[in-house]
Amino acid sequence: MGVGRVLLPSVDSTNAEAFRRAPDLSGPCWILAAEQTAGRGRRARAWSSPQGNFYATLVMHPHEAPQIVALRSFAAALALRDALAGATGTGAGLALKWPNDVLMNGGKVAGILLESHGSGQGVAALAIGIGVNLIAHPDPHLIEQGAVPPVSVLSETGVRLTPEALLNHLAPAYARWEAVFATQGFAPLRTAWLAHAARLGEKIIARTGTQSREGLFETIDAEGNLILRMAQGPLAIPAAEVFFS
Known part of the structure; x- marks a missing residue:
């Protein structure tokens, strides 16, 4: 079964849109928006969403227990690292910050937000939301004290990517890690994630x-x-x- 793709000019939140569409989807689907009017990050924080950056959600209907489903955050992080490396031509400077951020040259370039809707003891729908600072990033003075400063792909590499161009790298990269997770479990993802972990041993x-x-x-x-x-x-x-x- 193929993976669907929906492109929207504007939406409140790609995760929210994912859950609205989930009951009618027969398979996984990427939802990409040019802008979000009510984007959010972890702990319900507002996520700055200017046009030109990347806002997408992969929605799916997983079958595993919730604690297994949650491990897909690592698949998403690995896929996003692969996609950024492929799209910019270099993986140098890319690192993964636990639990769900991607760093570029030490600054936060992307975040991942997993949300799920339940069905009894299972998960009826999973939304893997991904935000990437492609051409702009929040004002560093507005972030929490001690947090990793934000950067953009453009500021760090000089490469100007469109959201669709990044999704063309990300969708197949995630499909590869999903296949590994489905057939081999979390162990190979854990090994790969640790190989790119920021501040490991520090x-x-x-x-x-x-x-x-x-x-x-x-x-x-x-x-x-x-x-x-x-x-x-x-x-x-x-x-x-x-x-x-």
């Missing part, structure tokens, strides 16, 4: 709510958890905001 800060933990970024485990090496031993963290010290 000191980082993981914040969950009001709690901050500082330690060495040791690895990610078989469930995708961040393993932070603390003075008292390794600590598995399933969800957090990561800051570089």
Whole structure:
């Protein structure tokens, strides 16, 4: 079965549009919008959405348990790294930041947001939202203190990509990683992700709510958890905001 593609001039949020369309879709589908009027990132933060940047969502109907479905964030990150490398002609300077950001020359160039709608104990629809700063990025002074500064593909490489051009690289790249995940499980994705991980083996800060933990970024485990090496031993963290010290 092929993967559908919908191109829209404007939408409130590609993830929201994905869920509106999901009941009528027989297979996976990419939804790409030229602009978002109510884009959002993790923790319901507003996502700056000027025209010229990339806003897309892959919607699908997965069959695995929710904790397995969530591991597709790593497939998306790997695919996005491959797509950016292919579209710009170089993978130099690209790195993956746990849990779901892509860095270019140390700055945040892209973010990934997974959302799902349930069906009993399963997942009826999964939306993998991807935003990429192709030609513009938010004002660094407006981001959270200590967060990775934003950059754009254009500012870092001089390459001006259109959203459709990036999707032409991203869609097949994701299909390849999805096939690996479906046939071999998470292990090969974990190995590949760690090969491109930002600050692996270095000191980082993981914040969950009001709690901050500082330690060495040791690895990610078989469930995708961040393993932070603390003075008292390794600590598995399933969800957090990561800051570089």
